[in-house]
Amino acid sequence: MDTTQDRSKPWLPADCRAVVAAAEAEFLSDDLDRIDGALHDLVDAHERHMDVESLGLNAGTNVMNPRAAAMLGRSLGNRPSLGYPGDKYEMGMEFAERIEVVADALVRRLFSAPFAEIRVGSGALANLYVFMATCRPGDRILAFPPELGGHVTHHQAGAAGLYGVEVHPVPYDAARMAIDLDRLRAAARRLKPKVITVAGSLCLFPYDVRSVRGIADEVGAYVLYDAAHMAGLIAGGRFQAPLAEGAHLMTCSTYKAFGGPPSGLVLTTEADLAERIDKIAYPGLTANFDLGKTAALAISVLDLLAHGPAYAAMCIANAEALGHAMAAEGLPVHAVAGRGPTESHHLAVHAAPFGGGQTASKHLAKANLLLCGIGLPLPAVAGDLNGIRIGTQEITRWGMTPADMPQIARLIARVLKGNEAPEQVRADVTDFRRGFQTMRYVRTVTTAA
Numbered sequence: 001m002d003t004t005q006d007r008s009k010p011w012l013p014a015d016c017r018a019v020v021a022a023a024e025a026e027f028l029s030d031d032l033d034r035i036d037g038a039l040h041d042l043v044d045a046h047e048r049h050m051d052v053e054s055l056g057l058n059a060g061t062n063v064m065n066p067r068a069a070a071m072l073g074r075s076l077g078n079r080p081s082l083g084y085p086g087d088k089y090e091m092g093m094e095f096a097e098r099i100e101v102v103a104d105a106l107v108r109r110l111f112s113a114p115f116a117e118i119r120v121g122s123g124a125l126a127n128l129y130v131f132m133a134t135c136r137p138g139d140r141i142l143a144f145p146p147e148l149g150g151h152v153t154h155h156q157a158g159a160a161g162l163y164g165v166e167v168h169p170v171p172y173d174a175a176r177m178a179i180d181l182d183r184l185r186a187a188a189r190r191l192k193p194k195v196i197t198v199a200g201s202l203c204l205f206p207y208d209v210r211s212v213r214g215i216a217d218e219v220g221a222y223v224l225y226d227a228a229h230m231a232g233l234i235a236g237g238r239f240q241a242p243l244a245e246g247a248h249l250m251t252c253s254t255y256k257a258f259g260g261p262p263s264g265l266v267l268t269t270e271a272d273l274a275e276r277i278d279k280i281a282y283p284g285l286t287a288n289f290d291l292g293k294t295a296a297l298a299i300s301v302l303d304l305l306a307h308g309p310a311y312a313a314m315c316i317a318n319a320e321a322l323g324h325a326m327a328a329e330g331l332p333v334h335a336v337a338g339r340g341p342t343e344s345h346h347l348a349v350h351a352a353p354f355g356g357g358q359t360a361s362k363h364l365a366k367a368n369l370l371l372c373g374i375g376l377p378l379p380a381v382a383g384d385l386n387g388i389r390i391g392t393q394e395i396t397r398w399g400m401t402p403a404d405m406p407q408i409a410r411l412i413a414r415v416l417k418g419n420e421a422p423e424q425v426r427a428d429v430t431d432f433r434r435g436f437q438t439m440r441y442v443r444t445v446t447t448a449a
Contacts, residue, residue: 034258052437053430054368055408055445056398059202059229059346059391063398064258065446068299069239072261077292083282085263096291103298104140107265110235110301110308113243117266118297119281119289126264127151128159129285130249133276134195136220141195142187142221145169146388148177148374149202151226164446174377177204177336181211189217197224198247202374202389204334204342206240212231212244222248222273230344231265232257232393235304237445239344257315257345257393259441260300262294279433284344286445305440311441315345318392323347325409330417334376334387347394348376354416356384367415367422368429398436407432 008017027038050056051063072078076096082089085097100118120126135141141160144150148170152158161165168191171183179198188196196216209225216223225242231252233239240249249269254260268274280286303310318417324339327333332350335341341348355362357373364371369449373385380386395408411429414420421423 004185019180038368039063039140049368050370053433055429055433056409057371057390057392057395057408058251058394059367059372059389060256060375061391062232062256062394063439064255064259064261064296065299065303065439067442067445068296068303071295071299072292074292074295076295077290079291080288081109081291081294082288085255099291099298103294103301106298106301106305107267110304111243111267113250113267113269114240115268115271117274117277117281118263118287118294120264121286121289122213122262122264122362123264124151124159124225125250126251126253126266127153127224127226128163129266129277129280130224130251130280131160131165131195132161134224135163135165135271138166139194140166140168140191142170142184142191144169144195144200145155145172147174148376149200150173150197151200151228154197154200156225164284165194168193170198171203171229172377173335177377179207179212181215184212184216185215188215188221190308192220193218195222195224197226199226201389202346202348202376203230203239203344204346204348205336206343207248209240211243213248215250216393224248225250225371227252229253229256229346231393232259232304232308233312233315233344235309236308237308238312238316249273254297254300256302257312257391259303259311259393259397261295261296263290263293294345301443306443307441312439314347315392315396315399315401316343318396318400318405319345319347319390321405322390322392322409324414325406327408328406329354329413331409331413345392347390347392348374350376350378351384351386351388352379353382354388356381357386357388360388360416362413363422364415365422367411367425368433369415369422372383397435397439399438399439399440400436 026423085101104116104118135230145153155167167444174179190430213223225247227234227250230239248270252265254263266277278316319342323333334348350359362371371390374387374389375385376387378386415422416424
């Protein structure tokens with residue numbers, strides 16, 4: 001195998017190119033069995049690192065019910081599934097197509113939504129489908145800016161910009177981490193957007209969707225609620241119900257707080273929008289899709305139907321407890337006067353004292369404390385993000401409770417405030433993590449002998 005030719009991507013940062021080059025040099029050879037073995041070893045190492053040795057505090061990840069995960073490896077996912085149930089292009093899908101029907105019905109039941117699009121490959125693609133269904137290139141949208149948690153897919157570098165819509169920021173009140181409704185109304189009247197997006201990558205508190213819908217109705221706009229991070233809490237009835245509160249559309253990822261496979265959803269109350277999105281999915285951009293993920297999604301929805309309220313409540317209780325515990329350790333937790341640090345499973349920490357959000361996150365990762373940076377409505381940090389984002393959904397699913405949050409806060413503080421070498425803290429993190437190896441809030445099914 002020729003590995004000498006330089007196929008590096010020159011547009012990548014130098015440190016990324018170095019990682020790629022090192023991995024190719026170490027693992028690629030003419031010995032196919034060696035590559036096969038190396039791939040299995042890497043999977044084992046990843047699972048050990050993430051599921052046994054580390055504390056997963058990333059807001060954008062979770063663990064899946066093993067019964068759902070097993071569906072991803074079934075031969076079901078090998079088969080193309082083109083067309084509607086009852087009229088598939090390839091023959092032999094009469095059993096598999098019923099899985100699609102069941103998954104769709106379960107998603108609609110979970111969110112009390114009349115229409116759902118379950119074939120979407122990711123939350124980012126779900127947003128693209130919405131923009132395509134509601135806008136034409138050149139139209140305007142109003143989207144949350146990055147410092148309020150707006151996701152890249154809402155902006156010029158992501159799906160919105162790639163599709164060709166013109167993006168303008170939703171005005172916000174930084175002190176309240178809320179939408180500035182008066183300024184939003186003025187912006188909407190001036191710009192006549194086709195879509196107003198709500199929520200995104202950081203949601204500490206619910207948003208006033210009803211008032212946004214009223215403004216949207218004044219100018220003929222649609223309201224899109226991006227529940228990428230909040231779907232699990234929404235499903236559990238412990239955050240807000242965007243569709244019931246007036247959003248025309250809700251998109252989400254299914255692997256974050258949702259706890260399912262890597263995929264996406266679009267939900268709507270509007271039949272005409274549902275039909276447009278259906279045609280974008282088929283015969284448009286999805287066409288064939290992975291029925292293994294569809295089956296995994298159905299199992300994951302069953303978990304939320306059974307345990308969603310308790311799971312969502314514990315996610316929030318853990319976030320509140322962790323926020324207060326970190327503040328007690330002297331960490332600058334982002335909070336709103338009179339409301340505290342959060343009413344969701346998200347937390348944010350000011351990152352400037354620690355060199356920036358990604359700088360601090362990479363330092364904490366050496367201690368097996370896994371989280372990431374985020375933008376906040378604060379002064380900028382040169383070359384980095386000015387916030388650190390934490391999510392409690394994964395540690396909740398591993399059985400941690402508010403009683404465990406002071407210990408987690410102390411581990412974080414030892415690295416960020418105590419300036420202990422992360423390698424020294426890592427052993428204590430792993431020792432703590434090994435006490436939580438049973439997944440909670442998932443259904444277990446016993447088969448009678």
